[in-house]
Amino acid sequence: MNVFEEKIDMSERVNKMPLIEEKAKLPGGTYTAEWVNTKTGKVDKKETFQHRGGKIYHVRTLHSPKYTDDIALRIRRVPKGR
Numbered sequence: 072m073n074v075f076e077e078k079i080d081m082s083e084r085v086n087k088m089p090l091i092e093e094k095a096k097l098p099g100g101t102y103t104a105e106w107v108n109t110k111t112g113k114v115d116k117k118e119t120f121q122h123r124g125g126k127i128y129h130v131r132t133l134h135s136p137k138y139t140d141d142i143a144l145r146i147r148r149v150p151k152g153r
Contacts, residue, residue, distance in 0.1 A: 099124015
């Protein structure tokens with residue numbers, strides 16, 4: 072299973088911009104993206120999406136839920152056949 076994780080520290084921007092747009096370069100396939108609250112460890116937003124493949128990596132834009140201080144983004148590739 073491929074897992075792509077990134078913690079996004081926005082502590083200096085509290086209450087200035089509660090939403091972020093994250094662009095991820097991923098190979099083709101089906102993925103789940105989870106925005107994880109770093110204070111509670113709970114998933115605040117989850118989505119499953121198809122992403123195009125090919126010789127060039129295509130960019131997928133993901134939008135965070137509203138949050139305070141920071142948030143983590145976990146992207147997992149769903150195994151074929153699921």
